[in-house]
Amino acid sequence: MITDIPPMSLPSRLISLDDILPDTFRSRDITDEMHRRFFVDLPDEERHQIEWRHGCIVGKPGCGKSETFRTRAEIAVGKYGRSNVNLIYTDDLRTALTMIDDAPVQYCIVDDASKCLSSRMVYEQAELLGVFNRLRHHFRDFIKSESGVFLCEFGWQRWNDLDPGFRDGTSLIFKTNMSSESERRSIQDFVGQRYMGVLDDIWDSMDRGVQTVKSYSVGRIGPKPISRGGVGIYHLPMTDWDGFPAMVKSDDAPKQEAAVDPLERIRGDPAWSLALECYERSVGGERQQDIASALGISQAKVSRMVSRVREIVGSAGGE
Structure with missing residues (x-):
């Protein structure tokens, strides 16, 4: 018995991989979600809560890390208001700790962080790591109110060079990939095989002199599993915002003389x-x-x- 075959609905264009692969395996832009999660709303005074966010930006020299910090600082000032944000830009966490003030929002950026927080100095900085992990609680003693936001980000060049305790952030931005197999395996644990290829493409374009690609990175939302969209494209056009502070280097920070009292x-x-x-x-x-x-x-x-x-x-x- 011959029956009619139902007509097939075919697309008017060529089928691409995006049509074949499930949504989980496609490139997605997670910029807005990363910003919502990192630049959280200032808690109401009645909540007596300190919102803590820890971010990392890693990539080779010339990949646009400092420009990314500048643009993200502009986002923070636009959201919270300039008078409410204490922008700290330094190369040493110890120096940053001396610059905390009573503003309700502290944005602490430690660039070139591996110089002072190297994974090769585990024992020397064990005490500093403890202070870092308790920083949210220490911040309560400085602010005038009972609520606030503390944003802390580290930037460095080679993934394995920073102590693991400082790179275990909730917001991770990979600007380039790495050459060594050990570092590539470690990064793949965070972004998955699909986005390792994307990261390689971004790095290759940078190396060929394509400047516009510096606004693209691979982002990872730490608490969100890869299978549920925790990794994707982070796209942040660079700006020339002039409100970004000059770096206070550890060598330039004023040294306080010892006092009897x-x-x-x-x-x-x-x-x-x-x-x-x-x-x-x-x-x-x-x-x-x-x-x-x-x-x-x-x-x-x-x-x-x-x-x-x-x-x-x-x-x-x-x-």
């Missing part, structure tokens, strides 16, 4: 004024509950601030 070293720093007042009231015999009431802050914050000042005094052999 450690409190003299911080007494003129506005970022420590509230902590010092809490401490001095506490030493003077006031209860933390009364201090909190008088200053209009929570008792928990009073306790944290007093502890911070006592740490400084104790490290100098006082108290």
Whole structure:
């Protein structure tokens, strides 16, 4: 018995790989999602929350890392307002820690980070890694409010050169691929085989002098699995925004002279004024509950601030 064959609906153009492969395996632009996740909204004061975001940008010299930092800083200022953002641009995390102030948004950028945070100096920087992991909590002692945003990004050239503790970010931007097999295997764990080819193409175009390709990278949203769209194209056109600060290098940072009284070293720093007042009231015999009431802050914050000042005094052999 002969039956009619239903007509087939064929596309009017040639079928491409994008028509054949499922959506999971196609190149996708995840720029907007990466920005939404990294540049989070400033929490309401009532939430008493510090939003912490850790990012990484890695690639060979001349790939546009610094330009990417500049453009992302412009995005942050546009979102939060210039007066609300403390932009820190340095080559040493230790220097960055001395530049934190009381602005509700701290954007800390450590470029050429492998120089001071090398994977070859694991034991030497174990204490610094501990400080970095607690940075969100230390930030509470500086800001005037109970809520804020702390953005911290590292930039460097070779993937394996940075200590793993500092490159385990929630936002990863790969500007170029690497030559060594060990580094390629490590990067592939983050972006998958499909985007290793995309990254190779971007790097090859850069090497052939195609300047416009510097605005393209492969991005990875750390907490989101690759199979659910956690990797894709990150496209950020470069700008010449003039609000980006000059780099404060570790060699140029002012060195503070040792003082007999450690409190003299911080007494003129506005970022420590509230902590010092809490401490001095506490030493003077006031209860933390009364201090909190008088200053209009929570008792928990009073306790944290007093502890911070006592740490400084104790490290100098006082108290």
